[in-house]
Amino acid sequence: MRYAAIVIGGGPAGMAAACAVKESEKVLIIEREARLGGILKQCVHDGFGVIRFGEKLSGPEYADRFIDEVYSRKNIDVRTLTFVTDIEKRNGYFVVTTTSGKGIVSYEGENLILANGCRERTARQVNIHGTRPAGLMTAGTAQNLVNLMGIMPAKRCVILGSGDIGLIMARRLTLEGAEVVGVYEAKATPSGLQRNLQQCLYDFGIPVSLKKTVTLVHGRDRVEGVTVSDVDDDMRPISGTEEYIPCDALIVSVGLIPENELAENLGVPIDPRTKGPVVDQYMMTAVDGVYSVGNALHVHDLVDYVSEVAETAGKDVGRRKSRASIEVTQKGFAYLVPQRIDAANVEKETTFYFRASHDTERAKLTVTINGKTAVTKKYSMLKPPEAVRVKLALPVKAGDDVKFVLEDDDDGNV
Numbered sequence: 001m002r003y004a005a006i007v008i009g010g011g012p013a014g015m016a017a018a019c020a021v022k023e024s025e026k027v028l029i030i031e032r033e034a035r036l037g038g039i040l041k042q043c044v045h046d047g048f049g050v051i052r053f054g055e056k057l058s059g060p061e062y063a064d065r066f067i068d069e070v071y072s073r074k075n076i077d078v079r080t081l082t083f084v085t086d087i088e089k090r091n092g093y094f095v096v097t098t099t100s101g102k103g104i105v106s107y108e109g110e111n112l113i114l115a116n117g118c119r120e121r122t123a124r125q126v127n128i129h130g131t132r133p134a135g136l137m138t139a140g141t142a143q144n145l146v147n148l149m150g151i152m153p154a155k156r157c158v159i160l161g162s163g164d165i166g167l168i169m170a171r172r173l174t175l176e177g178a179e180v181v182g183v184y185e186a187k188a189t190p191s192g193l194q195r196n197l198q199q200c201l202y203d204f205g206i207p208v209s210l211k212k213t214v215t216l217v218h219g220r221d222r223v224e225g226v227t228v229s230d231v232d233d234d235m236r237p238i239s240g241t242e243e244y245i246p247c248d249a250l251i252v253s254v255g256l257i258p259e260n261e262l263a264e265n266l267g268v269p270i271d272p273r274t275k276g277p278v279v280d281q282y283m284m285t286a287v288d289g290v291y292s293v294g295n296a297l298h299v300h301d302l303v304d305y306v307s308e309v310a311e312t313a314g315k316d317v318g319r320r321k322s323r324a325s326i327e328v329t330q331k332g333f334a335y336l337v338p339q340r341i342d343a344a345n346v347e348k349e350t351t352f353y354f355r356a357s358h359d360t361e362r363a364k365l366t367v368t369i370n371g372k373t374a375v376t377k378k379y380s381m382l383k384p385p386e387a388v389r390v391k392l393a394l395p396v397k398a399g400d401d402v403k404f405v406l407e408d409d410d411d412g413n414v
């Protein structure tokens, strides 16, 4: 049971990576759930695949296109209902230990592709006083209950956080007959994509209140209401602004965090900005042979880019022996990926993904190599929730000093 690559996670990232590996190489996908598809299985709304397929697909439809390909390929083995518990390097191979109905089984791989997604930040990770009764859940849990299990988790709910999943669930619960009292966001600007704000809140008349947060949960066995307060610029609640809202559920949508326990156990350096591994343009981490893709690398807003990035990693398996990774210095971004460039294998263009640190009407991206400007690019209307993808021709050599700077652009021309 030795493979050229073992892919951990059978979501869109894992499937795209596995399908991109050369057909002459053996690949294994390990997935803890019963079916491939990852988070897409519960995303019944449309909007997936516009860039890749030129169609507005639902999550399951998008996933199906890759599932069909995975099962039609002779070089890809799939183990579902199989959970990866440990990975270690032994005799030059990654030994992946799994538990499943078959017991504890280990597989050996020359390369590892970590595609194990992200997890939701929970109510425990946000400071809210009060009880923790039934009815307090993350937006992903509410989505799973409604879309996969057919269970309505609320009749009248409050949503905390304006992340995309919360917005999508505001619409979904409304369509299913619940009353969504409002979405409360502590920041001064919403966290979700503009199109989700429009299609999920504004089109349904659901109010979004900024600079407000839930400070207290009421109820013993079941949520009976929440207290909402204004917050100051440091997101501290302002006393005297409390408002009690009766509801039977508080749905929390306060961010996603790359799932990186396995990567950390392998000694993979993590970027504090993305909370995912530091990678080069082939998505290889600083540990040779370990790739990171999809939401395990950084939280993507579009699945089309998840597939694209994962394919880059899959294609790279077994291709390159010598590498010369250099760290990229970055300034002014919320984050920039990749954070390193393999200077020994630079192609005509290198693709970067970044998020701005704040809303800005005009911004300028400058890339310098050894102090000389190599590229400048201008942008209008950058917003942190909307990741930007840019392809740059960067003639980088080993040992070069590469600097990326994103700054507000004052000259007014875009």
Ligand SMILES: Cc1cc2nc3c(=O)[nH]c(=O)nc-3n(C[C@H](O)[C@H](O)[C@H](O)COP(=O)(O)OP(=O)(O)OC[C@H]3O[C@@H](n4cnc5c(N)ncnc54)[C@H](O)[C@@H]3O)c2cc1C
Residues within 6 Å of the ligand: 008, 009, 010, 011, 012, 013, 014, 030, 031, 032, 033, 037, 038, 039, 040, 043, 046, 047, 048, 049, 082, 083, 084, 085, 115, 116, 117, 118, 143, 164, 165, 168, 259, 293, 294, 295, 296, 299, 300, 301, 302, 303, 304, 306
């Ligand atoms: C609610 C929601 C709405 C979205 N809406 C859109 C949209 O409209 N359009 C769009 O383009 N994108 C959308 N996205 C984004 C897109 O769906 C995600 O970016 C994409 O699904 C991430 O893919 P992934 O493969 O990295 O992660 P996932 O889909 O999370 O897959 C990770 C897989 O790894 C498995 N796994 C984890 N740990 C282990 C382990 N230890 N052992 C075995 N298996 C493991 C998990 O079971 C899971 O199947 C949305 C995302 C969410 C959550």
